[in-house]
Amino acid sequence: MSILIALAGKPNCGKSTFFKAATLADVEIANYPFTTIKPNLGVSYVRAKCPCKELHLTCPKCSDGERFIAVELLDVAGLVPEAHKGKGLGNAFLDDMRQAQAIIHVIDASGGTDIEGNVVPVGTHDPLDDIKFLETEITMWMFGILHKNWVKLSRKASASGEKIEDVIAEQFAGLGIDNVMAKQALLETGLVDKHIVNWTEPEMIELSDLLRKISKPLVIAANKADIAPPQNLEKLKGLEKDGYRVIACSAGIELALRNAASHGFIQYLPGDKDFTIKNPEKLNPAQKGALEKMREFLKKNDGTGIQKCLNEVVFGLLGYIVAYPVEDESKFTDKSGNVLPDAFLIKKGSTARDLAFRVHTQIGESFLFGINARTKMRLGDKYELQDNDIIKITSTK
Numbered sequence: 257m258s259i260l261i262a263l264a265g266k267p268n269c270g271k272s273t274f275f276k277a278a279t280l281a282d283v284e285i286a287n288y289p290f291t292t293i294k295p296n297l298g299v300s301y302v303r304a305k306c307p308c309k310e311l312h313l314t315c316p317k318c319s320d321g322e323r324f325i326a327v328e329l330l331d332v333a334g335l336v337p338e339a340h341k342g343k344g345l346g347n348a349f350l351d352d353m354r355q356a357q358a359i360i361h362v363i364d365a366s367g368g369t370d371i372e373g374n375v376v377p378v379g380t381h382d383p384l385d386d387i388k389f390l391e392t393e394i395t396m397w398m399f400g401i402l403h404k405n406w407v408k409l410s411r412k413a414s415a416s417g418e419k420i421e422d423v424i425a426e427q428f429a430g431l432g433i434d435n436v437m438a439k440q441a442l443l444e445t446g447l448v449d450k451h452i453v454n455w456t457e458p459e460m461i462e463l464s465d466l467l468r469k470i471s472k473p474l475v476i477a478a479n480k481a482d483i484a485p486p487q488n489l490e491k492l493k494g495l496e497k498d499g500y501r502v503i504a505c506s507a508g509i510e511l512a513l514r515n516a517a518s519h520g521f522i523q524y525l526p527g528d529k530d531f532t533i534k535n536p537e538k539l540n541p542a543q544k545g546a547l548e549k550m551r552e553f554l555k556k557n558d559g560t561g562i563q564k565c566l567n568e569v570v571f572g573l574l575g576y577i578v579a580y581p582v583e584d585e586s587k588f589t590d591k592s593g594n595v596l597p598d599a600f601l602i603k604k605g606s607t608a609r610d611l612a613f614r615v616h617t618q619i620g621e622s623f624l625f626g627i628n629a630r631t632k633m634r635l636g637d638k639y640e641l642q643d644n645d646i647i648k649i650t651s652t653k
């Protein structure tokens with residue numbers, strides 16, 4: 257049950273660079289055999305504080321107390337104007353979007369590419385237009401589905417007396433929309449009280465827009481921040497008051513740093529706010545100069561922003577926490593003595609029994625109780641997991 261994040265953006269915004277950087281894992285953090293599963297599907301990681309440091313344990317799964325937990329990243333191609341009408345690779349774009357739980361929308365914050373991705377002088381294109389553009393494409397695609405099936409849906413809601421949220425959820429099940437999400441959108445638009453046969457097109461568009469926001473939450477990766485005019489970044493940050501999450505970033509710098517780290521030139525972990533040069537004598541002045549420029553960016557922005565985007569999606573937007581199941585609660589290990597062998601991303605609000613099911617269906621079904629490995633307290637099946645919990649599960653199996 258991996259988390260799938262879609263990486264979307266118009267041509268030339270730096271999406272491929274972001275994808276390459278985010279899926280280029282150093283051997284130290286990669287516990288997946290391949291970081292690229294398919295050409296456009298890769299393994300990336302969220303970064304969390306591993307409990308090993310606090311417990312003074314040596315943990316082979318983390319780097320200096322930083323745990324990298326795998327998520328899947330989908331490089332979505334084909335965002336072009338009118339993608340929702342099937343233009344360009346529009347259908348592929350929307351099909352990819354269907355499966356994702358959330359979106360990282362990579363935009364060119366420098367304003368150096370127009371809406372179709374053609375290069376223009378930096379600062380001449382308004383990056384706010386790019387944000388609207390992606391949202392409109394998804395909303396109008398969803399509206400298209402609603403509009404096309406409207407007669408069928410009306411009949412269903414009238415004849416069978418099925419609840420409208422159930423009818424909508426069924427129609428959009430493939431997009432990950434359930435009846436709770438549908439109900440929320442219907443309530444917010446006020447359409448819950450209006451029979452579907454009387455819905456107008458603008459009302460259906462408003463509903464589609466809300467369904468998009470609820471089912472495909474997004475983070476805006478304000479990329480190329482290294483060359484972006486400051487007023488662009490300020491304008492983008494200003495969107496946060498409207499509920500947007502905007503992160504200034506540089507995929508170009510992240511890729512360069514990960515490459516430098518994998519070749520042993522620097523010590524750098526994704527998400528670090530600085531790096532150290534390992535062998536300065538091996539670098540020429542131009543390389544040193546380039547690294548120092550990158551360091552300036554990191555200092556100013558608390559890192560390159562790439563790890564922040566991933567963490568914000570998983571822990572912020574989607575509300576996941578990390579739980580560590582163990583078999584020996586006194587040593588914090590599995591049966592073979594491996595310290596903190598697994599880190600599971602699990603939804604906030606999940607219980608000890610939910611964690612048991614994540615370990616194995618049989619263990620979930622035969623769950624007896626949990627033990628908080630830190631306090632050795634017994635936990636019932638309804639115990640709500642807290643971030644960073646280490647839990648021993650006792651079952652009859």
Ligand SMILES: Nc1nc2c(ncn2[C@@H]2O[C@H](COP(=O)(O)OP(=O)(O)OP(=O)(O)O)[C@@H](O)[C@H]2O)c(=O)[nH]1
Pocket residue numbers: 265266267268269270271272273274373479480481482483505506507508509
């Ligand atoms: N200055 C700067 N340039 C960047 C950054 N990220 C990407 N670029 C450059 O932007 C250009 C486009 O980057 P790509 O990653 O190929 O863009 P893309 O969005 O995948 O483009 P398509 O493959 O056409 O969809 C390249 O010249 C990159 O080197 C960045 O953070 N800063």
